[in-house]
Amino acid sequence: MSTDAGRPRALKCIEIAVKDIQTLLHDYGPLLVFANVLLEQAGLPLPAYPILIVAGAMAVHGDMAWQAVLLAAVVGSLIADSAWYHGGKRYGGGLLGTVCRVSLSRDSCIRQTQSLYLRTGPAILLVAKFLPGASALSTVMSGLTRLPMRRFLAFDAAGTVLWAGSAMIIGAVFNDMLGQVLDTLGRYGGYGLGALGVVLALYLAYRVFRRRFTIAHLSHVPRVTLDELDAWRAAREDGCDVVLLDVRAGGEDPMPGAIMFDPRDPIVTQPHAWPLDARIVVYCACPDEISAAVLAAKLKKAGYRNTWALAGGYNAWLERNRRQQAANDSDAGVGAAPAA
Template identity: 40%
Template structure:
């Protein structure tokens, strides 16, 4: 902390560019405080704010373009990878998909302000086939808004920023310990939150081998697609599967025998969406409802789709 101002004064925009680029790529580097400090220095005449804004915007656009094209090329796989390495992997895909579906490319203007959403907004835009020019426009607008806000905050509170950094510099090692403790508390909170969420969706899964045994024994399990509407548009549902839309499904599931084998699948980490839907079905009396371990990926690996003249269309389950 004590060296932050001298570093910015000496290397200026290079430090801002490097930190913002690394943070936007996905590493847990706090770029926004650096922008705020740079804004304070710009107010005091130690840095040129147009240069700070320009390099921050360029770093944002480079990162966004990288993830956008990764999403276009790898599709759903890159989203699952990013969610697996995030601090909230169990539900970041579905939440971001729903937000992006609701707002469209305009979501890119505010995505950088929302933890988790920023992680996969750009690759999701690529996976959904957003036009390159449209993406670039909203990406630049979002980067400009995010960078400019940090610089303006630093300029407005430049006196307070200098005072805080001065106090931290006098604290020396103590300041680093305090920051380390705060970071540790944050990570612990996210871990506990994740653990509680997993416990809430803890239940027996059915494996692909068990599902094959059911089919070999002559059973006809009902498949339910628990993915978000966006995920369903990115990757087709299993032929014949019911598309779950949340709430109490009717009329197809309501007309089924309560002893029916119901297999719920999704494409999210740890099968959490499938487990949530399976628990809802259990609450409605379907005591043989189970989530599929491995989800749609496991199904596709085990039952490679064969060419057919006509495929059974997925039936949409409408919620009340």
């Protein structure tokens, strides 16, 4: 008697999907692996790990050449990752912020990515593909930090071999168990999927609520624009010092006169690091200026009354510089006299 009637619809879909993957791999082989890995590493939600597991199981039975599968995965990954690398090299922190916009904690995403990469260097590329969302971030950071292209390709290729090879090994070792696993999931997996769905929904709701609460809680921290900051630093007629604090991880190419400050460090109150009436402006490279606002709030609590977060942060300063450079180049082109 068939047990299909008792199987949850989601598990039937999983079993059908595995069989479809096998059929597609029989028809298109490494080309399908190449396309799947390329699209996943480009940022599309098309996980390639399952197809690599099935490919590993098929390779054991001689239905596919494992060398061709592994080569296809490496080539697809290198093409997509090289695009992220050159994007990070050209657009820098702006692209990193764009990638982090899909995160529920975008500000911490940027800072944690920068901190992790600066601590580990390109070695993070060896394991980045095993970490959700870390692959694109680590390749963008490689370009942002001007890692030499050859070194980037070597680490990225090695990381892809480890990632794709592990999936193929799993498929090869457990190839005879795929049917048994699907049958077990069909009997008991529905309860687990339901519970997992509830937990995931609650977690997402909590993170969204926490972020909105944080933004609302820090809304009292005043913002200052770049033009206002420039006016303060140029005038200083009232005798107040202007202190500019950079709370980005690493702090490469800071704004002129900025002081690096780790927001996790304690605020010095006795003696005070700066005059209590100094104008202190904090900037970060994070959405909604969250990291800057957090430090500004701590400084106010410690007695520094005149504290602001820079509106738009570091990316606003970079964008203004790009616009000014483009305007200068345009003026130079218009004013150039034609050769006689």
